[in-house]
Amino acid sequence: MRLYEELDRILRSGQACLSTDGDGNEYIGKGGVYCSHLSYPASLVLFGGGHVAQALTRIAACCGMSSLVADDRPEVLRKENFPDGTRLVLTDFNEPDDDIWKVDNPYYCIFTHAHTYDSQVLVQCCRHQSSYIGMIGSRRKIEKCFEFARAQGISDEILATVHSPIGLPLNAITPAEIAVSIMAEIIGVYRKDKKLVVLDPAMVRRIAQEKEAAVCRILASGGSSPAREGAIMLVGKSWQAGTVGGGALEELVKHDALAANRRRIVHYDLTEQGRTGMACGGDVTVLITPQALS
Numbered sequence: 001m002r003l004y005e006e007l008d009r010i011l012r013s014g015q016a017c018l019s020t021d022g023d024g025n026e027y028i029g030k031g032g033v034y035c036s037h038l039s040y041p042a043s044l045v046l047f048g049g050g051h052v053a054q055a056l057t058r059i060a061a062c063c064g065m066s067s068l069v070a071d072d073r074p075e076v077l078r079k080e081n082f083p084d085g086t087r088l089v090l091t092d093f094n095e096p097d098d099d100i101w102k103v104d105n106p107y108y109c110i111f112t113h114a115h116t117y118d119s120q121v122l123v124q125c126c127r128h129q130s131s132y133i134g135m136i137g138s139r140r141k142i143e144k145c146f147e148f149a150r151a152q153g154i155s156d157e158i159l160a161t162v163h164s165p166i167g168l169p170l171n172a173i174t175p176a177e178i179a180v181s182i183m184a185e186i187i188g189v190y191r192k193d194k195k196l197v198v199l200d201p202a203m204v205r206r207i208a209q210e211k212e213a214a215v216c217r218i219l220a221s222g223g224s225s226p227a228r229e230g231a232i233m234l235v236g237k238s239w240q241a242g243t244v245g246g247g248a249l250e251e252l253v254k255h256d257a258l259a260a261n262r263r264r265i266v267h268y269d270l271t272e273q274g275r276t277g278m279a280c281g282g283d284v285t286v287l288i289t290p291q292a293l294s
Helices: 002-011 051-062 098-102 115-126 139-150 177-188 202-210 247-259
Strands: 016-022 026-028 034-041 041-048 066-071 088-092 106-109 134-135 216-224 231-234 240-242 265-269 284-290
Touching: 002 016, 002 026, 002 034, 002 202, 034 177, 041 051, 051 066, 051 177, 066 098, 106 115, 106 177, 115 134, 115 139, 139 177, 202 231, 202 240, 216 247, 231 247, 247 265, 247 284
Parallel strands: 041 066, 041 106, 066 088, 106 134
Antiparallel strands: 016 026, 016 034, 216 231, 216 284, 231 240, 265 284
């Protein structure tokens, strides 16, 4: 589906709204009768692999976030310094490796081992779409980096979005404490929208490519419904991926999706009087979009 190809492109660099009108037509942007606030998981991209980065990757792993650490020092990029799953990239800070900029929904953190490198990396980060840019340093050092960035064509409007000094003002001193302040700030940015639903990138890309399946997306929910607005399930004739809450509701949604030959908005009553026979209460509205099930 071209819509989900475009959604994937947008979510790779930030958040998006997927709206639906009363007839079930979907489009990217705010408005419509229903609007899902969507994001890919935050991915930390750390320029500099020193003690702060090492502590931050461990906290990120606890928060379910992936990390990529870039540095030009092989002795720093040792696997034992970082949690399992951390991507380590040996690169020149003046010309960072292209793969660094291909991370989904990147949150850039700049703390290299030289001010000149921080300036170079800042310019590169400002030239790429991201959800967050943070840079460590004193006020004087930050202003010098900003002056360099302005000379390279980076606007004051973009620089105003840079979180610097990086992290919340917690009076942090140790690398671990500084890492906590950085992660707290990142969470504040990442979770600013309380309606945000985090999607699996593999799911969105599969929807874009799948020809014989139905997409089921929760448009609205109320009461004690088991899943949030924006949750997505992909249903095939003998398989499914994702979830819209599990249990009797999910089985009924799957049944309706497999039987559908056109786009439908279906309301599910989650009380004993409804088709689900559930006692938890509440209700769920689901958009079913068959692609080639008929």
